[in-house]
Amino acid sequence: MDFQLNEEQKLLVELADRLGRDEFAAKAARWDREHEYPYENVEVLRRAGLLGMTIPKKFGGPERPLIDVVLAIEQIAKYCGVTARIVVETNMGALGCVMAYGTEAQQREIARRVLEDGDKPAIGMTEPSAGTDLTALKTRAVERGGSYLVSGTKHWITGGGISRTNLIFARIIDTKGNDQGIGGILVDKGTPGFTIGRVEDAMGLRGIPEAELIFENCEVPASCLVVRDPKDGFKKLMNGYNAQRIGASSVALGIAQGAHDLALDYMGQREAFGRKLKDFQGLDWMMAKSEMELEAARLLVYRAACNARRLENNVMLPQMKEASIAKAYTGHASFEVVSESLQMFGAAGYSRDLPLERMLRDVRMFQIGGGTSQAQLNMIARSLFAGR
Numbered sequence: 001m002d003f004q005l006n007e008e009q010k011l012l013v014e015l016a017d018r019l020g021r022d023e024f025a026a027k028a029a030r031w032d033r034e035h036e037y038p039y040e041n042v043e044v045l046r047r048a049g050l051l052g053m054t055i056p057k058k059f060g061g062p063e064r065p066l067i068d069v070v071l072a073i074e075q076i077a078k079y080c081g082v083t084a085r086i087v088v089e090t091n092m093g094a095l096g097c098v099m100a101y102g103t104e105a106q107q108r109e110i111a112r113r114v115l116e117d118g119d120k121p122a123i124g125m126t127e128p129s130a131g132t133d134l135t136a137l138k139t140r141a142v143e144r145g146g147s148y149l150v151s152g153t154k155h156w157i158t159g160g161g162i163s164r165t166n167l168i169f170a171r172i173i174d175t176k177g178n179d180q181g182i183g184g185i186l187v188d189k190g191t192p193g194f195t196i197g198r199v200e201d202a203m204g205l206r207g208i209p210e211a212e213l214i215f216e217n218c219e220v221p222a223s224c225l226v227v228r229d230p231k232d233g234f235k236k237l238m239n240g241y242n243a244q245r246i247g248a249s250s251v252a253l254g255i256a257q258g259a260h261d262l263a264l265d266y267m268g269q270r271e272a273f274g275r276k277l278k279d280f281q282g283l284d285w286m287m288a289k290s291e292m293e294l295e296a297a298r299l300l301v302y303r304a305a306c307n308a309r310r311l312e313n314n315v316m317l318p319q320m321k322e323a324s325i326a327k328a329y330t331g332h333a334s335f336e337v338v339s340e341s342l343q344m345f346g347a348a349g350y351s352r353d354l355p356l357e358r359m360l361r362d363v364r365m366f367q368i369g370g371g372t373s374q375a376q377l378n379m380i381a382r383s384l385f386a387g388r
């Protein structure tokens with residue numbers, strides 16, 4: 001077991017930290033305030049080689065291990081959660097599912113879109129009546145000759161309306177009308193019958209829209225079906241999604257580390273009762289506890305990323321239990337750490353003049369999106385009792 005970064009990883013961390021500090025920090029408040037997607041940051045990330053880092057060499061990517069993506073996300077999230085989330089979604093999420101289980105043609109095309117165009121693929125699972133209970137989803141993809149007709153409504157889809165590539169979870173219905181189970185189908189933005197509905201007025205991470213995707217007899221070629229064998233389509237797609245949970249945990253961890261760093265600096269400057277805040281033991285213990293939470297969360301996230309299994313096609317997928325433990329722990333711990341950091345600033349922390357209140361709103365998401373903390377606990381518990 002080795003807890004050291006190699007030279008290449010140290011350079012990557014330096015690069016991501018520098019981009020975060022010099023390029024992303026100053027405008028983070030603007031994306032939040034204006035509800036605006038940071039296209040200019042996407043281009044910076046693309047040029048720096050931080051999009052599609054996991055894409056295999058045969059599709060033009062650098063094929064870096066999952067832990068490298070985690071390291072980069074964590075650094076960027078210290079300065080801008082929205083931009084860090086874009087790194088997640090251009091390395092994991094729908095991209096990860098397609099890279100793991102899609103056809104070679106789908107993999108080549110999605111890789112090209114991410115690496116060359118900076119497309120941020122979207123993943124459409126959640127529906128108004130199917131959230132945690134995804135198996136209740138109603139969207140259907142009905143086979144008709146050489147194509148599928150997709151009908152249904154997704155909501156809270158990150159990047160809805162921005163993303164050209166959309167991986168949609170749907171019930172696959174064969175030509176005889178039989179339900180083949182849940183599978184994934186790729187639908188491009190602009191396909192007739194695919195429209196964007198309500199855009200959510202979300203609490204945090206407001207630089208990426210969460211939108212409703214509406215499909216009305218939207219026809220896509222049969223070649224857009226992602227998992228060929230529908231029998232294990234759902235299981236495979238959920239397996240592919242485990243990488244996203246680690247990505248989400250890395251954003252939460254980075255936001256919390258960023259808030260913690262700001263608080264430590266402030267405590268060396270602010271005075272009360274003739275002393276610096278850092279000279280109050282009660283406050284120091286709050287920060288020491290936060291430090292322990294950050295270190296514990298970091299170890300869980302790094303372990304899940306380092307233990308990711310490499311598939312035959314060189315795509316890396318983490319284990320479900322390790323990914324769920326990392327996400328549930330980090331989601332909770334990061335929120336607590338940001339809240340304690342904000343506390344160090346007193347009223348100033350509660351003001352929009354400082355980034356703490358935004359960070360608190362942003363970090364709250366990670367106990368909900370990508371599967372709630374309770375859903376992670378259910379998966380962990382299931383793994384404990386499997387075979388007993």
Ligand SMILES: Cc1cc2nc3c(=O)[nH]c(=O)nc-3n(C[C@H](O)[C@H](O)[C@H](O)COP(=O)(O)OP(=O)(O)OC[C@H]3O[C@@H](n4cnc5c(N)ncnc54)[C@H](O)[C@@H]3O)c2cc1C
Binds near residue numbers: 202
């Ligand atoms: C910012 C943001 C971005 C998102 N992006 C995407 C996206 O890109 N793609 C996508 O498909 N979805 C996305 N989602 C949706 C997200 O995945 C769902 O919100 C989440 O899975 C929970 O579903 P729900 O909101 O319907 O809550 P529900 O499933 O209705 O749950 C309500 C509450 O009940 C609890 N609960 C439900 N079932 C159980 C159970 N069996 N045991 C214990 N507790 C339970 C939940 O934990 C929760 O606290 C996003 C959500 C947010 C907030």
